[in-house]
Amino acid sequence: MKNKIWVFAYGSLIWQNNDINPINSIDAVLVGAHRSFNKKSIMNRGTKEFPGLALGLEYGGECVGKAFQISIDSFKVLKKREGGYNEIKTPNNDIKILDFEENIIEDCIVFFPNTYSKNYLPPSTTLIEKANIIRTGKDGTKSNAKQYLNEIKNFLNEYKIQDDEVEELYKLVFNNIM
Template sequence: MEQFWIFGYGSLMWRPGFDFLRSEPARVHGYHRSLCVYSYVHRGTPEEPGLVLGLDRGGSCHGMAFEVSPANWEETIAYLRAREQVTSVYLEKRKSITLIASGRKVEAVAYVVDRAHRQYAGVLDDASLEHHVRSGKGVSGDCTDYVMNTLSHLRDMKINDPALERLARRLEVQAASRSS
């Protein structure tokens, strides 16, 4: 029987929004999690873009794999395309991922950033990251909430993401200095 898997590395890990048979920690090689996508809809606007995560080239990324029932596959993919492809900044790819507990490799759909897309932010310096995260507000809420919620779930999963940790410290320090 064919298996159907989705790989989540950002909000899909903690808010998949689709029915699944099981989920388990997984890793994809050749890509890393990065705040490299200007958000024009969910966490920002074209006038004041926020930032959201993308899978960008290089390294590896720990995330969550979701096995989807074959009976729900078409509905799940339609939902994910509507959610993830609002502005077509991601490429829907089938990637080999490793299920951490068993070491087994499976094929999964993953949304990889399109580096040729106008919303690809690339590697931003700390000040630019902080600016876009602080100012980004879109139909799904504040960009700061998105970053901190993702980081909280990564911590719960025992996934260390040094770049998000560094950004969170900057956000927390700035918030503390504004309230004093």
């Protein structure tokens, strides 16, 4: 049995990873999926009455992020942290993780939102609807969805990663464009 595993990070896990103690970290691209604010957060970034939104993935496109190699014990911690998300092993017929030299990272886990959850927002949800949820969400145990969106945008900008949905949501939420 392996004692290390690769995981792909596309959101806050990239910079909030002290709890999983990465052994190795590389820049990576998820081919076959893209970031999407598609999961209502009723605890960490909002409340049941006033949910926020958390970042997830949808199939199609690409997503630049990081691949972390972690211990099996750290993976158990990560699974608890990513409750409500499904573990998808790559590569598979739909997605793969590549390093920046376009080598496939074998046996890498990616966390996708559970599309059967009542907190999942389908791809038909408009950016305006998402912006309204983010704006009206209250503080959760970690922060609120506005702070989280700002954090995500700042990270992406810092690493020169272009993400159109994040940029557009940021404009809608912080510039009150509706």
